[in-house]
Amino acid sequence: MENGMLIKTTDLTKVYPMGGQSITALDKVNLSFAKGEFAGLVGPSGSGKTTLLNILGSLDVPTRGSAEVLGEKIETLTHRKAAELRNHHIGFIFQTFNLLPVYTVYENVEFPLLLLGMAPAARRRAVLAALEWVHLSDRARSRPAQLSGGQCQRVAIARAVVKKPDLVLADEPTANLDAENSHHILHTMADINRDLGTTFLFSTHDDKVISHLRRKITLIDGRVAKDEPGPAAEKRP
Amino acid sequence: MIIPKLALRNMLGAGIKTWLNAAVLSMAFVTIIGAQGLYRGWDADISRIMTAAEYGGGQYWVKGFDPYDPFTLQDAHAAVPPALTERVEAGKATALLYVPATIYPGGRIRSVVLKGIEPGQKALEFPSSALAGSGAELPALIGNRMAKAAGLAKGDTVTARWRDARGSYDARDLTIVEVMRTSVQSIDEGQIWMPLQTLRKMAGMPGEATMVTLAKDIPAPGAIPGWDFKGLDLLLKDIRDLIAAKQIGGSIVYVILMFLAMLAVFDTQLLSIWRRRKEIGTMMAMGVTRGRAVALFTLEGGLNGVFAALLGAVWGIPLLAYFAKHGMTFTSEQADSFGMAVDKGIFPVYGAGLVLGTTFLVFAVTLIVSYLPARKISRLKATDALRGRMS
Ligand SMILES: Nc1ncnc2c1ncn2[C@@H]1O[C@H](COP(=O)(O)OP(=O)(O)OP(=O)(O)O)[C@@H](O)[C@H]1O
Numbered sequence: 316m317e318n319g320m321l322i323k324t325t326d327l328t329k330v331y332p333m334g335g336q337s338i339t340a341l342d343k344v345n346l347s348f349a350k351g352e353f354a355g356l357v358g359p360s361g362s363g364k365t366t367l368l369n370i371l372g373s374l375d376v377p378t379r380g381s382a383e384v385l386g387e388k389i390e391t392l393t394h395r396k397a398a399e400l401r402n403h404h405i406g407f408i409f410q411t412f413n414l415l416p417v418y419t420v421y422e423n424v425e426f427p428l429l430l431l432g433m434a435p436a437a438r439r440r441a442v443l444a445a446l447e448w449v450h451l452s453d454r455a456r457s458r459p460a461q462l463s464g465g466q467c468q469r470v471a472i473a474r475a476v477v478k479k480p481d482l483v484l485a486d487e488p489t490a491n492l493d494a495e496n497s498h499h500i501l502h503t504m505a506d507i508n509r510d511l512g513t514t515f516l517f518s519t520h521d522d523k524v525i526s527h528l529r530r531k532i533t534l535i536d537g538r539v540a541k542d543e544p545g546p547a548a549e550k551r552p
Numbered sequence: 553m554i555i556p557k558l559a560l561r562n563m564l565g566a567g568i569k570t571w572l573n574a575a576v577l578s579m580a581f582v583t584i585i586g587a588q589g590l591y592r593g594w595d596a597d598i599s600r601i602m603t604a605a606e607y608g609g610g611q612y613w614v615k616g617f618d619p620y621d622p623f624t625l626q627d628a629h630a631a632v633p634p635a636l637t638e639r640v641e642a643g644k645a646t647a648l649l650y651v652p653a654t655i656y657p658g659g660r661i662r663s664v665v666l667k668g669i670e671p672g673q674k675a676l677e678f679p680s681s682a683l684a685g686s687g688a689e690l691p692a693l694i695g696n697r698m699a700k701a702a703g704l705a706k707g708d709t710v711t712a713r714w715r716d717a718r719g720s721y722d723a724r725d726l727t728i729v730e731v732m733r734t735s736v737q738s739i740d741e742g743q744i745w746m747p748l749q750t751l752r753k754m755a756g757m758p759g760e761a762t763m764v765t766l767a768k769d770i771p772a773p774g775a776i777p778g779w780d781f782k783g784l785d786l787l788l789k790d791i792r793d794l795i796a797a798k799q800i801g802g803s804i805v806y807v808i809l810m811f812l813a814m815l816a817v818f819d820t821q822l823l824s825i826w827r828r829r830k831e832i833g834t835m836m837a838m839g840v841t842r843g844r845a846v847a848l849f850t851l852e853g854g855l856n857g858v859f860a861a862l863l864g865a866v867w868g869i870p871l872l873a874y875f876a877k878h879g880m881t882f883t884s885e886q887a888d889s890f891g892m893a894v895d896k897g898i899f900p901v902y903g904a905g906l907v908l909g910t911t912f913l914v915f916a917v918t919l920i921v922s923y924l925p926a927r928k929i930s931r932l933k934a935t936d937a938l939r940g941r942m943s
């Protein structure tokens with residue numbers, strides 16, 4: 316992989332069998348992402364955005380072609396290796412927040428660090444720092460049900476970035492949020508991207524998200540239709 | 553150590569649901585320990601009182617005597633051998649003579665066994681002293697069950713007819729000098745106790761006996777020709793088999809209880825995995841392997857057993873301790889319906905083995921029942937789980 320490249324896909328193809336037929340969700344996608352990018356996948360519904368994020372996040376495997384993420388070929392990873400890659404290097408943010416409902420905010424953010432086996436003192440520092448980034452230090456003891464949607468998503472961001480991953484994959488992170496919260500979330504992520512150098516890759520329909528992107532990739536029918544600098548490209552750090 | 557920690561967090565987080573399952577399971581828990589303790593206490597109790605009143609330290613039976621075959625009774629008598637006489641005289645044993653007879657209480661006919669016992673004997677905890685000093689020519693002692701069945705009371709006389717050693721019939725009136733209350737049916741029903749020497753004279757069997765019972769803890773003097781030694785293990789075997797049979801009958805109740813509790817756990821687990829599939833997907837996205845997810849959910853279910861043990865301890869220990877201290881009391885009718893001796897009350901015995909064994913059983917079964925639905929996760933794709941689907 317070229318120097319500084321975090322992700323590289325080569326003729327990445329995903330075909331879902333559907334009864335007798337099959338659906339080509341991704342069709343020979345060739346994309347590379349460098350460290351520190353703040354990029355988004357846009358495109359109509361069903362164009363393959365989620366499928367691509369899932370494969371890059373090692374939650375799914377390509378049917379053909381290759382996806383190399385942090386030097387690992389996703390198509391060759393065992394289940395255990397894939398889990399390890401996610402655990403150490405990748406954070407996920409979901410449209411529906413996906414917080415663990417019985418855990419407090421603090422415990423939700425702590426979860427990935429527990430999996431990493433981090434020592435208690437370091438863990439505590441990291442969780443408090445992450446809550447600081449998303450401005451939720453005062454809600455550490457709350458449970459998800461007691462928070463607004465915007466606050467939930469901020470907890471999810473804290474959970475995704477608390478282990479300082481190389482890559483954060485966010486699938487429509489603002490789809491369930493109002494305009495103000497969406498901007499707030501995007502600012503938070505842009506700040507983390509700037510301060511920690513974390514690479515962010517979004518999928519989105521949302522113009523508010525698009526306006527923050529420094530790179531915008533348009534997928535149509537599983538193909539890369541356009542790959543252009545985004546509206547925020549000039550803000551490149 | 554992370555999985556147990558997360559499992560505990562999840563279960564405590566689930567709140568009331570967790571405690572409801574634990575409550576059901578704790579009932580099974582306490583019932584099993586309670587019932588088993590009761591049977592053990594009963595067994596210990598019966599062994600104790602039957603040993604004290606009847607079996608002593610074991611019995612020598614004259615050859616050919618079979619308590620289950622009344623036809624052997626007529627000839628089951630022989631002179632007490634010197635080795636045993638010695639012990640009888642030292643108060644370390646007592647000789648008993650059995651003579652089959654019929655009595656005619658209230659004009660009806662009943663078969664009984666006349667049993668001769670030395671009124672002054674000390675080998676058994678048996679109220680034989682009541683037979684001494686009554687002044688009656690043929691004093692007789694009966695148990696409360698026999699008194700009730702034959703309609704006899706203290707001071708009554710009853711005609712008895714028996715065959716003596718030469719085979720000729722004789723009949724005399726016996727005087728009931730005492731009705732003893734006893735919890736041991738086998739020294740009560742169908743028998744009339746008389747002074748040994750009186751019975752020997754009546755039957756024409758001087759110096760003879762059907763059996764010689766050793767006092768408690770007196771070792772058997774060894775093989776004696778013409779006599780068979782029956783140790784306590786053998787004598788108590790029937791009663792213990794009976795208790796074991798009742799124990800098995802009783803265990804059906806806790807099989808049902810366990811089944812219900814396990815059904816509740818299984819159901820909760822199945823539902824929980826279905827409801828939390830998105831959560832499982834999220835955990836997988838964060839790097840939890842399927843194996844660890846299965847372990848997590850299995851352990852969560854298994855914790856039901858731990859919570860049940862805790863909850864069971866909270867209400868079960870005081871309850872069981874109460875019964876252990878005060879005993880479970882039965883009326884004499886209830887006691888007889890058990891078909892065997894029940895003293896004033898049964899004092900349950902809960903051994904460490906019983907408690908640990910039951911705990912282990914409950915834990916093991918809970919883990920298995922939790923594992924079965926959790927296995928589903930090992931076939932779950934993270935992407936499907938995240939989309940809220942389950943393959
Ligand atoms: N598990 C699956 N089984 C079968 N087909 C699937 C599966 N997942 C996705 N698809 C199909 O693959 C195509 C791409 O889906 P994908 O979810 O990646 O689209 P998307 O761009 O994320 O759409 P949206 O904007 O609606 O989220 C769609 O046609 C979809 O129906």
Ligand SMILES: [Mg+2]
Pocket residue numbers: 364365366486518
């Ligand atoms: Mg999508």
